[in-house]
Amino acid sequence: MTTLKHLSSVGVSPRSVLVRAPGKVNLSLHVGPVGEDGYHPLVTVFQAVSLYEEVVATVSDTFTLEVLGPGAELVPTDDTNLALRAARALAEHTGVRQGAHLEIIKGVPVAGGMAGGSADAAATLVALDALWGTGLGREELSSVAARLGADVPFALAGHTAVGTGRGDTLTPAMVHGQFHWAFALRSAGLSTPAVFQHFDSVADPGHDMPDGADTELMAALRAGDAERLGRALSNDLEGSALDLAPDLAETMAVARSAGALGVVVSGSGPTVAALGRSRQHALAIAAALTIAGVCESVVCASGPVPGARVVG
Numbered sequence: 001m002t003t004l005k006h007l008s009s010v011g012v013s014p015r016s017v018l019v020r021a022p023g024k025v026n027l028s029l030h031v032g033p034v035g036e037d038g039y040h041p042l043v044t045v046f047q048a049v050s051l052y053e054e055v056v057a058t059v060s061d062t063f064t065l066e067v068l069g070p071g072a073e074l075v076p077t078d079d080t081n082l083a084l085r086a087a088r089a090l091a092e093h094t095g096v097r098q099g100a101h102l103e104i105i106k107g108v109p110v111a112g113g114m115a116g117g118s119a120d121a122a123a124t125l126v127a128l129d130a131l132w133g134t135g136l137g138r139e140e141l142s143s144v145a146a147r148l149g150a151d152v153p154f155a156l157a158g159h160t161a162v163g164t165g166r167g168d169t170l171t172p173a174m175v176h177g178q179f180h181w182a183f184a185l186r187s188a189g190l191s192t193p194a195v196f197q198h199f200d201s202v203a204d205p206g207h208d209m210p211d212g213a214d215t216e217l218m219a220a221l222r223a224g225d226a227e228r229l230g231r232a233l234s235n236d237l238e239g240s241a242l243d244l245a246p247d248l249a250e251t252m253a254v255a256r257s258a259g260a261l262g263v264v265v266s267g268s269g270p271t272v273a274a275l276g277r278s279r280q281h282a283l284a285i286a287a288a289l290t291i292a293g294v295c296e297s298v299v300c301a302s303g304p305v306p307g308a309r310v311v312g
């Protein structure tokens with residue numbers, strides 16, 4: 001098989017690189033009081049799940065972008081696109097004077113609280129690092145990633161990790177086995193800043209933040225115990241997401257009636273994550289949600305999975 005390493009060892013640069021990066025679900029999300037920079041300190045546990053963004057980066061003199069797949073029409077293709085911002089940030093960081101054509105194939109719901117845009121940014125960093133032969137280590141890529149958005153370093157790292165600071169300081173978590181999810185998608189997304197703002201308007205300004213990730217949740221992950229994990233899921237932003245999208249309450253109730261081990265809004269929402277006992281059970285929850293007609297669509301996925309990596 002011809003690999004990128006093999007090509008570069010014989011002095012051939014690839015013309016095109018394909019990278020896959022996963023979406024995420026927050027297994028727990030504690031939010032502290034907003035700081036002067038407009039960001040909230042977080043203690044969160046991320047899990048990367050098997051819904052993927054694909055980015056194909058091709059040699060070009062300029063930066064251009066094309067977005068395909070479900071929800072592509074909702075994604076900006078101008079300079080605000082996170083993948084283009086990532087490309088320019090890497091060029092600036094490394095001093096590279098090349099462009100690239102980026103083709104994004106969406107697989108993570110847009111504005112769903114599952115960090116699809118962040119996955120595009122992480123995938124672009126990995127793709128261009130390979131295409132341009134800049135060879136940055138993961139740590140250096142992660143520091144470029146953190147400047148683009150709080151969720152971008154996790155999309156690079158993948159697996160399961162505790163995020164602190166803005167959510168961009170990561171500590172890998174020990175996990176046994178796989179967990180199986182049904183994700184209920186809502187047609188209208190929620191804006192992350194709007195959900196945080198609503199949280200500020202309703203949260204007790206003196207509310208406590210934990211020192212670290214929930215011990216019960218971490219123990220459930222180590223034991224690979226889905227029932228225990230289901231009971232430990234939590235999200236401080238859930239109340240705000242429900243205030244802004246009240247229909248989510250019914251979606252969550254249907255998932256619970258279908259026997260989900262735990263049901264939580266993912267990140268800033270509005271995607272609802274329901275944990276199954278098995279892959280089959282996640283499919284059964286998905287079927288119950290579809291039949292009840294309480295969401296736009298449902299997708300099943302498992303986690304943890306690796307972060308952004310070259311696949312072709």
Ligand SMILES: C[C@](O)(CO)[C@H](O)COP(=O)(O)OP(=O)(O)OC[C@H]1O[C@@H](n2ccc(N)nc2=O)[C@H](O)[C@@H]1O
Binds near residue numbers: 267
């Ligand atoms: C809700 C989460 O998905 C949980 O993982 C993240 O906190 C959001 O991460 P993200 O979308 O990558 O966030 P960014 O693109 O960096 O920031 C978007 C906006 O979200 C808010 N934001 C984000 C992260 C954070 N720790 N505090 C915040 O208040 C800020 O209003 C910010 O302007």
Ligand SMILES: Nc1ncnc2c1ncn2[C@@H]1O[C@H](COP(=O)(O)OP(=O)(O)OP(=O)(O)O)[C@@H](O)[C@H]1O
Binds near residue numbers: 081113118
């Ligand atoms: N490459 C991109 N893909 C998707 N959205 C993008 C991209 N670049 C910029 N955006 C903008 O970012 C917004 C949030 O998109 P995204 O799909 O990442 O939401 P999210 O999953 O709720 O994010 P997060 O969970 O990180 O808060 C979109 O509404 C869109 O306007």
